[in-house]
Amino acid sequence: xxxxxxxxxxxxxxxxxxxxxxxxxxxxxxxxxxxxxxxxxxxxxxxxxxxxxxxxxxxxxxxxxxxxxxxxxxxxxxxxxxxxxxxxxxxxxxxxxxxxxxxxxxxxxxxxxxxxxxxxxxxxxxxxxxxxxxxxxxxxxxxxxxxxxxxxxxxxxxxxxxxxxxxxxxxxxxxxxxxxxxxxxxxxxxxxxxxxxxxxxxxxxxxxxxxxxxxxxxxxxxxxxxxxxxxxxxxxxxxxxxxxxxxxxxxxxxxxxxxxxxxxxxxxxxxxxxxxxxxxxxxxxxxxxxxxxxxxxxxxxxxx
Numbered sequence: 001x002x003x004x005x006x007x008x009x010x011x012x013x014x015x016x017x018x019x020x021x022x023x024x025x026x027x028x029x030x031x032x033x034x035x036x037x038x039x040x041x042x043x044x045x046x047x048x049x050x051x052x053x054x055x056x057x058x059x060x061x062x063x064x065x066x067x068x069x070x071x072x073x074x075x076x077x078x079x080x081x082x083x084x085x086x087x088x089x090x091x092x093x094x095x096x097x098x099x100x101x102x103x104x105x106x107x108x109x110x111x112x113x114x115x116x117x118x119x120x121x122x123x124x125x126x127x128x129x130x131x132x133x134x135x136x137x138x139x140x141x142x143x144x145x146x147x148x149x150x151x152x153x154x155x156x157x158x159x160x161x162x163x164x165x166x167x168x169x170x171x172x173x174x175x176x177x178x179x180x181x182x183x184x185x186x187x188x189x190x191x192x193x194x195x196x197x198x199x200x201x202x203x204x205x206x207x208x209x210x211x212x213x214x215x216x217x218x219x220x221x222x223x224x225x226x227x228x229x230x231x232x233x234x235x236x237x238x239x240x241x242x243x244x245x246x247x248x249x250x251x252x253x254x255x256x257x258x259x260x261x262x263x264x265x266x267x268x269x270x271x272x273x274x275x276x277x278x279x280x281x282x283x284x285x286x287x288x289x290x291x292x293x294x295x296x297x298x299x300x301x302x303x304x
Contacts, residue, residue: 001184006056031199077146087131135162
């Protein structure tokens with residue numbers, strides 16, 4: 001549904017995006033992560049045929065972003081950081097206006113606007129002026145606008161920004177439903193927990209280049225090393241940690257715990273527990289220590 005090959009954009013001597021190659025399939029969410037100025041917005045603008053690439057190619061929903069720009073725009077729903085809401089319009093008028101821009105007939109505009117407003121909890125405020133909406137309500141209205149024409153591709157920039165936890169959960173649930181409908185979604189966000197929760201794959205962009213991409217588990221294994229495990233027990237017989245260090249990579253330990261890394265937990269953990277039994281240790285827990293996507297992200301953007 002979204003495919004780029006060597007996508008590049010230069011503004012005179014400034015390199016905004018360089019040699020970006022991505023593929024997003026139907027029913028898949030790709031999280032595009034990176035610091036401000038990394039090239040995320042420029043990439044999205046090229047994918048919506050707003051900017052013409054300096055070189056490289058891209059196809060969205062089967063259409064070329066340069067030669068078939070009109071079809072691309074008709075196939076994409078976009079939520080931008082700056083919404084461009086018309087604050088003096090009422091919510092219902094606003095959605096109807098954009099439905100007309102997408103050549104939707106009146107019945108479909110009303111049906112789609114009503115269904116989406118109910119889905120996101122805005123049905124009671126559609127007859128109020130948008131200028132009276134809270135930040136979260138405006139964010140949801142902009143998201144509804146991007147979905148009015150039922151596009152197969154969604155490009156979402158910070159979709160839960162300024163939302164309360166309940167509203168943010170509604171939007172995340174909606175993104176999951178949209179993925180089930182077979183849509184391809186690119187999610188640009190600084191909320192790394194949200195990216196890890198929603199995305200099938202993650203791409204991190206830095207200074208216009210994709211540095212790494214893969215699933216969250218793949219990136220953690222690649223950049224943070226093998227899984228980190230923690231063994232907790234009641235007592236700590238002398239010699240246990242020393243014996244363990246010959247089997248696994250001991251990272252740290254205390255008077256009743258030890259943390260270690262191992263590439264093959266299924267094989268090694270039973271041996272660790274057997275050693276604990278030999279030392280007459282009373283094991284409380286053996287569990288994997290969560291490693292966050294934030295650790296991956298910070299390592300990538302700081303070290304490149």
